[in-house]
Amino acid sequence: MSVTDSDAYPPIETYGVVGNLETCALVAPDGSIDWFPFPHLESPSILAAILDAERGGRFRIAPTDSFETERRYVDDTNVLETTFRTDDGTVTVTDFLPPAGRTDHPKKVLYRKLACTDGNVEVEVELEPRFDYGRAETSIERVDGGVLAEGDEERTLLESPIDLEIDDDRGRITGEASLEAADEAWFMLRCTGAEDADTDPDAALAETIQFWTDRAHDCDPEDDCAFEGPWHDAVVRSELVLTLLTHAESGGIAAAPTTSLPEDIGGVRNWDYRFNWFRDAGFTVQALMNLGTADEAVDYFDWFMDLCQTDDPAAIQPLYGLHGESTLEERELDHFEGYRGSRPVRIGNGAAEQRQHDTYGELLLAVDEMHQYGRELDADEWMRIRDIVEYVREIWTEPDAGIWEVRGGDDHFVFSKAMCWSALDRGLSIAIDGGHDAPLEEWRDARETIRSDVLENGYDDETGAFVQSYGSDALDATGLLLPVVGFLPFGDDRIQGTIDAIETTLVEDDAFVRRYDGDDGLPGDEGAFVLCSCWLIDALALSGRVEEAQSRFETLRSYLNPLGLVAEEIDPETGAHLGNYPQAFSHIGIVNSALYLGYARGLETPGPAPMGIRLGDPVVSS
Template identity: 70%
Template structure:
């Protein structure tokens, strides 16, 4: 049974300004809004606690039905209310930071009445600093100012407002043809000049110009075909998760949306994982957004240059912050009573050896786009590869950040091999100085070790770790990153074993089937489902892969958005939302399906798969 106080995760719309974001429910309520940046404290967090989190709602006073859509090819969100007396639409957006000449710290809510007449209730209940700060309200000539902790907001509404019980309320009556503006000005924009209509027009123009890089008409783009719009929407979501100042990409804009309803698998994802690097650069470059891919590359290379390889963290704040200590917010009940609510993430302190391979994949990808490395950047890359030579045989926490004893994870070994392999390829292809012969020796040693200890003959597959018979969906990446060819019997055996043990229904794939030390279950991982599709497509099982991809699209929200996981039984989305990894997987699966069907990519070659490598479907 669901709790009616909570909106299903997949029903939220998502808007932002390339610094922060907001989740908007179909009932017109903004239920999540961190400020001033996506990793900052929330002003509104009803998604985590309807009573203590805070919300900003504009919706009809009587019964209504709400629906949402994005203005075509933009991140401007429209919520339409069909009420007894008429129809009204609320258009939500932020001007993108640094892209248009309008204040970026203003949430614009345009109210249009398109039929009849509608009375709308405005309810603003800010709860600064995750609801931990006291809130003070002050009336001004423009509206009502709210203050808490170190932040302020100014609510402007063209009607009288009442303040009582830490809540601002008012009624906005509109008739057919009326347009009204509701503005939430945040710290630094209280007195800024605003031109709402101009801000809307310029914001729409910016997003549509950005999307032009993904057009398919007459371009021969790899995204031609039935999934073009889905890939473009994923690209728009990824761009909205990108921090304009640094180029860093948040894994998700939310914290503690649960992987298991009522359970403890609730994490803060408002940071940048270096592991995402290779997959993200691939997705952005394949969408034609070489500039975004390069900016992201430059950001994380600069981070790695600042630290010696041993000190590189698996994740950082979007401004490069390294102190991400995890804290539990005991005063919040959590989404559908899923406790604890966490801010910060202790995985930043883990050892995760796979990240070095993913960094080298990103380096390889960006070089294919024509970006060259300067001497200092190459020194950073070379130091990473040298470090991998020293540590590849050590245990670690793995890609899934297991919170227990470190182990000899197969995927971590494979990605150490990738670091050596791509380091060799980059050095020899582009003429950078490196001890290539020594790197080749280490690469061969890692390969022999993985083949001897990572493949279990009794299981008939590559396993999760050297000391277990558990399977892990990362086994699907072994051929994708080039460790073994797709027609290798061990690769095909692993795909079949994963289909047998980790697949639920047509396409939903769980991450692994071993014990991870945490209570409760979790949903199927969207990215792993994409990996299965990729492995099938590149193994020559093209139509099967396309059919499974079509099945996966059924779980995408009506707005084209995806959380981290899917409940295989209920079909509901789980985990933080929208999830970059899920959208990266969606884009890259579209890439691979296009690749095997003969389309050309506007960016670099598919990651790990040199053109021509996939199995011929007649032989697959």
Template identity: 80%
Template structure:
């Protein structure tokens, strides 16, 4: 399979219904659509195998150019095809779950010809259960029914479309192909009705109107006169990031997926391909900060309540680093050997073995989230405090143990400096929460343990010869997580060890002259191959510079980073430092969280007011030093 069969990762747009998402390529092809939920098997997955994955494509029959945009402040995607004969726009959306009067299990595709005439080709090739289910395709009343054992779809199409079912026989799967011709002013609808919505009453125009109204009514809108902390040339990018985070939030549980995709590679042709359709608890603290400052308090509260429920266990040792969006704990990692992977990147994985790892940093990040909600006025009840106290007590017992760390290395557990710092943060925030809420806690014991952790990390995690914090005890590798040490309060920004670490990371982990391609670390992680620069780490470096008083430098780097957003405002997990191509799963929630928080820190440093308490890393009453 040649790589030309796969669009660049950054060429995709995404639509969804707050339960699942679909990737839409620049050629009008839906190449990824798990159903009914993000973690579910796919109906089409051409992004993972161009021949066997399946797709739903609507595009001009001849050559064309493409323009794409989201309807303002929505997740409704418009793809405009410009041909020699005319112009037509394809509008893709799913009604948000339980937010409109229209069924959430229908994928709508509207075609509207603006001028001239456009001949379009239609190709629908469903491959249920990641292409593993035996599927039948038949013409029935109301459309074409594809039955894939556990799931099925009914393709409803306009009468003017000339569609036929092609039997692939033993060599290829069956598929639906055909054509449709539109003239100026004509509109045609294709509806992909999924399991449970085959007979649902639908009004496509009303569904589109209500979906647009939902998104525009929800999205951040500070008004032209407001003193918005996100004000600046990047304001629209922040609103798009907010819309991405909402799109990845499950309507029922409040859990937020790390990404809507699996196995998009961090290294083209390599093995660094992971399933990210789950929620990592370590994302909690900075995600809550982003959501609260965006004004989406309901989403922050739903997410908080969701992960607090996950912590309702007899033994904190059983708390996993990640869960399914319904709280599922069984995320067994398996490989789909029949898929070649995006551009030959294999294996294709479903599930994630990191769920079984020990990641001690998770507990600190959970306490950061709880403390963030406390600072925004959320009070803990007695039962919630019991859960938090049990976590802090557990951290007091295990902080000396090695773990897999935030990056989930597969080369064996180590004593990661960041894990130690986050154990410190768990004790530190636990004490703050107990004091503020007048909760019963062994304060003296926690204080003593907190200081032991700090002393241990300072003694074993800082390399005086390098003038920087290292990745793990006994190592000389650098890790971008050290940029977070002052943000979580482990040391102040003006500390020479912090400033030395920022300089060392800028020198060794940054791959470009503009200073935005930041590697996660430069040590061995037990896997072959190399990966791209990690977008979130770029944001952390920008934050560290801004909060160190290097505001103009931070701003310049931030604006350069934003130039790598795709034309729709989306960004993946990583960037190729040579080409700028996107790598890894897409769009990546934590990348967009990082962008929101970097804008937040830059706004605060510029003197703009936040809607709530000062962001993490800013000590009240002390101004951020200026560039001079």
């Protein structure tokens, strides 16, 4: 069987994810951990079978006989249970890592608890460590307490209650055990720095469950909460995903825990998403604050505000590493086959060097969102924000790569221009409300100039909609955000025409929205973007078309996997998930769509009115 055979690569949407607020591991339905970078999310992998079934490495625990599986998260946590049912019995594997700095247990230990609940089950254990994306020479030896594997810089100690064998030819560690009802066994993968750490696995599990439970949004029907309803569980899972992708040390939030999961199976649209994009800022802060996850929202806000502390706004990048790294050189792992033959496999991301003018508007939206919650800017912070707004006033006429990071050359993207308008608009509001010094008249003039320019050049009378770029007739889903950021009111005929045109041109199977219908300089196709599908729901809900929005949201929600996770894209024809997984922006979209629907239905929000209502002029149905 060729490793490109789909049988060697489980569907992306079948994976579960666990993590410790510094890194994550993806667990396949057959009990195999197929992705595990260490020590941080953006670090080289120890296990990467998801990117190369033969060379990537895995850590699998499963019955030796044929089985069926059921999986669930322990309620309101990121602790994953995989239950295997065989003809002879049932056994459950519980996977987790203790959150970094949040418990008294070492964060660098991946715990796997094996528990037989009935019958008798034969299980096999297989560990194939492949350090540095499979590039490092690996040595394996027996030591006190288990089997030690070492690469060039990292090492792992597999602590096991059963005898383990070493296959030097294949670089593999194996073992078998027989469990009867009520038997339990702990397998601990101790990574660099935790080989000798004291561990109490039962206590570690209990404290990890408590940590996640304490952070999960909770409301009762009588609370009249905007998130209450049939989608409440999906919202809570999305919140837990966003928290899982938040780096404990810096507060940065990764776009996804993976790299190079393809947007087009077998194609070249494979990117590294283990970084933070500033374009996520405003809607991320809105989602976290409304969920009551204030600590994470404030940490994230403070983190990107620190990155903005530069005398040159032109130096602000669209994305950064989770420790604030600005150098994210894009490279290719030629020795990896890629998920189902999808090459190249990339690490790093060249988009960090692009000019994306929408970034500034999204930053100002985040600053304004926190301002609405009472976060005041000090003098130095305001100076940097003022510099950013002044910079936008200077460069808004120039082309850029746009929000979608096209690789076919810069253009005059309508959304980028609108977000430059947004930077000036929110800058004005913050300056006035906060009593900050600013050239208010100059900013007002610039804001109106940009608005007039976009209305003249970004709206196509023949199409009856805002288009992707000046002089183009291509549609772009970002047109759905124009009323959300307050550029025009929802009731404006041009906005409603844009919604209708996007429904006609970019929507597939009622719930799925493609990003655009223009050329982006890359071969191949892609699926529908989950986030864009959420944008359509938002635009409909805040335009008073609440029943239609709710119906689309229910359809979209049905495509979340049984664990409540979702990737960047969905193939409308097959329902398969595509792209990196789970995707933060997709889950942000789920949260904010639920928020907008709740508000449009007259339910309460814990803070100020949602961004799309506060900045726009929606026609909300009763």
